Amino acid sequence: MSTLKHTKKTxxxxxxxxxxxxxxxTWQSKPNEIRDAVKYALLAGYRHIDTALAYGNETxxxxxxxxxxxxxxxxxITTKLDNTWHHRVQEGIDASLKALGVDYVDLYLVHWPSSTxxxxxxxxxPDWDFIRTWQEMQKLPATGKVRNIGVSNFGIKNLERLLxxxxxRIVPAVNQIELHPNNPSPMLVAYNKEKGIHSTGYSCLGxxxxxxxxxxxxxxxxxxxxxxPQQVLLMWGLLKGWSVIPKSVNKTRVEQxxxxxxxxxxxxxxxxxxxxxxxxKVCGDSWLPIQVFxxxxx
Numbered sequence: 505m506s507t508l509k510h511t512k513k514t515x516x517x518x519x520x521x522x523x524x525x526x527x528x529x530t531w532q533s534k535p536n537e538i539r540d541a542v543k544y545a546l547l548a549g550y551r552h553i554d555t556a557l558a559y560g561n562e563t564x565x566x567x568x569x570x571x572x573x574x575x576x577x578x579x580x581i582t583t584k585l586d587n588t589w590h591h592r593v594q595e596g597i598d599a600s601l602k603a604l605g606v607d608y609v610d611l612y613l614v615h616w617p618s619s620t621x622x623x624x625x626x627x628x629x630p631d632w633d634f635i636r637t638w639q640e641m642q643k644l645p646a647t648g649k650v651r652n653i654g655v656s657n658f659g660i661k662n663l664e665r666l667l668x669x670x671x672x673r674i675v676p677a678v679n680q681i682e683l684h685p686n687n688p689s690p691m692l693v694a695y696n697k698e699k700g701i702h703s704t705g706y707s708c709l710g711x712x713x714x715x716x717x718x719x720x721x722x723x724x725x726x727x728x729x730x731x732x733p734q735q736v737l738l739m740w741g742l743l744k745g746w747s748v749i750p751k752s753v754n755k756t757r758v759e760q761x762x763x764x765x766x767x768x769x770x771x772x773x774x775x776x777x778x779x780x781x782x783x784x785k786v787c788g789d790s791w792l793p794i795q796v797f798x799x800x801x802x
Contacts, residue, residue: 510742510764511549517677518700519652523611524580525742526762527552529706529751530561541753542568546579548759554680554706554749555604556584556615557596562603570605582611582680582704582749584656585641587620587792591632593640597649612650613680614641617662618792628793634662635669642674654678656706657787659801660695667699680704680749683741685777686716686784692801693746703746709737711786721780725773734761739769740777 514522528545530538530553538561542553546569555565562583569579581604589596597612617634621627644650654676658666663679666672679696683689683705696703710716717723717733726736734750738761741748750761769777789796 515702517702519677524552525747527554527749529749530555533753537753539564539568543571544755544758546572546574548762552580554582557586557600562600566605580610583609584613584615587616587618588622590619590637608649611652613654613656616657617796618794626793639671652677656680661798676701678702678704682707682787684708684710685780686782689801705741705746705748707786708741708748709734709750721776
């Protein structure tokens with residue numbers, strides 16, 4: 505009988521801190537749903553909760569954490585700096601900490617490499633970009649408000665620009681990116697690894713009403729294992745080497761998504777999932793004032 509404990513698995517970041525491999529994502533959750541979802545998740549054993557200022561749910565996330573009774577120090581909290589706050593990083597983290605009701609977060613990410621004008625979100629700030637944002641982010645660990653800093657939605661082109669800038673003193677601990685078998689981004693994942701940046705996969709189930717649930721290969725593997733398609737997709741990500749943050753507000757699904765102990769996929773099954781021909785990107789950049797995805801990360 506296998507005793508593999510994926511729910512206890514962590515990945516060691518370049519800072520030395522250990523990020524739990526499985527977390528609860530909270531993007532696109534409706535108001536008044538996420539408080540209970542966070543509580544369900546923590547009581548089911550999750551120890552990683554992912555949120556963002558832009559999601560508008562940090563207050564509910566904090567309430568769910570307190571409702572669970574799980575001590576703060578046992579929970580990894582990730583949140584993110586919104587695009588319109590790039591030029592006021594200190595205010596951004598203070599706003600998130602106040603909403604969450606905590607003294608620090610374990611990981612603070614630049615949500616997008618787009619510094620947006622607060623008065624017109626279709627306009628990029630003319631005198632500011634993510635290089636200057638990162639200069640401000642690098643000041644945060646010394647304040648005690650943030651344990652680790654990282655980025656999200658950064659492709660190779662923007663990472664190269666950031667890492668090669670003389671002002672970059674801290675290599676991002678994490679790059680949170682869209683990762684699922686219809687958007688595997690092997691070149692970007694390999695680049696992250698080469699630079700010592702951990703990958704976290706968001707939309708790891710392909711998002712709401714994902715076509716992956718009906719994919720014949722996914723369904724065949726799920727049926728052969730006696731698992732749900734969601735569990736198979738999460739296991740694929742874990743075995744590929746990144747952390748996963750599936751989103752659900754349904755108590756049963758929250759619990760099912762965490763039932764990943766005692767089994768694995770074979771190397772052949774991993775390869776089959778990695779080789780799906782269909783491509784789907786949940787998050788594009790057409791809503792931003794600048795292009796951030798360049799199609800060169802595959």
